[in-house]
Amino acid sequence: MRVLLASAELSPLVKAGGLGDAVAGLRGALIRAGLDVETVIPDYRGWRLDKSEPQPLDVPEWAAPASAHRGRMADGSRLTLIDVPEIRRPHPYDDTEGHAFPDNDQRFMAFAAAVAALAEMDPPDILHLNDWHTGPILGFLDEPPPSILTIHNLAYQGRINGGWLDDLPHRADAYEWFGDLNPLSGAIALADRVTTVSPTFASEIVVDGNGFGLEEPLRNRGSALVGILNGLDTEVWNPANDRLLDHSFGLGQLDGKAHLRAELVDRLGWHLDGPLISMVTRITDQKGIDIALSVVPYLDGIGARFALLGSGDAALAAEARALATAHADRFTFLEGYDEQMAHLLFAGADLYLMPSRFEPCGLTQMQAMRYGTIPVTSAVGGLVDTVVDDDLSRGHGTGFLAHDVSPTGLVDALHRAVRAWRSPRRRSGIQRRGMTIDWSWDVAAREYLALYESLTQ
Ligand code: ADP
DSSP states (O other): OEEEEEOSOBTTTBOSSHHHHHHHHHHHHHHHTTOEEEEEEEOTTOOOOOSOOOEEEOOOGGGOSEEEEEEEOTTSOEEEEEEOTTOOOSSSSBOTTSOBOTTHHHHHHHHHHHHHHHHHHSOOSEEEEETGGGGGGGGGOSSOOSEEEEESOSSOOOOBOGGGGGGOOSOHHHHEETTEEOHHHHHHHHSSEEEESSHHHHHHTTSTTSSTTOHHHHHHTGGGEEEOOOOBOTTTSOTTSOTTOSOOOBTTBOHHHHHHHHHHHHHHTOOOSSOEEEEEEEESGGGTHHHHHTTGGGHHHHTOEEEEEEEEOHHHHHHHHHHHHHTTTTEEEEESOOHHHHHHHHHHOSEEEEOOSOOSSOSHHHHHHHTTOEEEEESSHHHHHHOOBTTTTTSOOSBEEESSOSHHHHHHHHHHHHHHHHSHHHHHHHHHHHHHOOOBHHHHHHHHHHHHHHHHO
């Protein structure tokens, strides 16, 4: 089966967020499953692939000249780089100040037109689109192949001036959105299947107020909207062989985790007398940072210590800094992006906090479980699909869920988690169950493959 997998990002070549990792993980697992996958991304930097020559693509005048460099990566897998006017930039979307380029709409419309021309020239069995950048592709195709749209981020929709609707030769009506052109709503309407990156998120976004304005087009798709949980890169996130950690550990041999806990406590300048809580995150409203910070005054009563690693929103970061000064013996704020410290926080902590307001999938709760760190999370999106509450499941859980996404809800879940953690028998049961789950992309790839097969048979 030939799959054309179109994306604006592909790790490690180009990654601005989770999209690059997810597409890379899925692509690798589909190739391992024996599929012929051609990944197609914009040629942002004029990469050298191999000696193959770029092929010209038949695109509308405003997107010309366009070409496809169809080559292979070092591992032999297929990668196609699309060159269109103005696509070459050091960063896919933003200037050095972090502001979006003003011509992103035109750049990705041209990319989409070029991918459509490629699909027309050499039709795949499945056309798999990812996020808004690839949304217009279906509007450029007269007879699209069976198609899937995966929504990684519903908040970004690439909405642009309605004048562009005249440049979409097919089904412009599907893209019309309150006078504008919305690449994501159009693809939601036209793709044969629409997927989100967790099942619970798929069911949440059809409810008014939860779908970033796209609730109705999403509802219209009925059972064609499905959720498939993202996987983890289980080579990078492997406690038995983690190049960023000084000790390794695994199920039934947690000595290494105890050493890493001691190392972490030492680096934080604390001493051990209760559970150690960690959190590794972008500092944004979505991640419930304010809710996490609201537990700081209760840490004394709980007998816990809390280390937060993150960067982002300036006001929330200032709040975290102030709390860290006022409660220095219980709370520390490590400001920045630090992969090595992130691995140590997942491995060395006892509990992991994640009170997200919404969560399309979420990776850090899985990373915590893989390292035997018990997650305490809100009950939204992918967190519901990955964390089983140990109280509600009567001892079959992998963590604790706060059903009320609020300070009191989180403090309650944290109290329950600490109680379980203080019981060696309960603690090791929760750790064992979390550590044995297979979070690999192979699991997700099997579900995508079943979806592809359902569309091609
Ligand atoms: P997001 O919504 O930010 O994509 P996820 O939980 O899906 O949230 O994934 C975030 C990824 O980024 C995880 O692998 C996490 O370890 C990493 N990460 C987030 N913040 C930091 C940080 N400050 N330092 C190091 N790694 C981080």
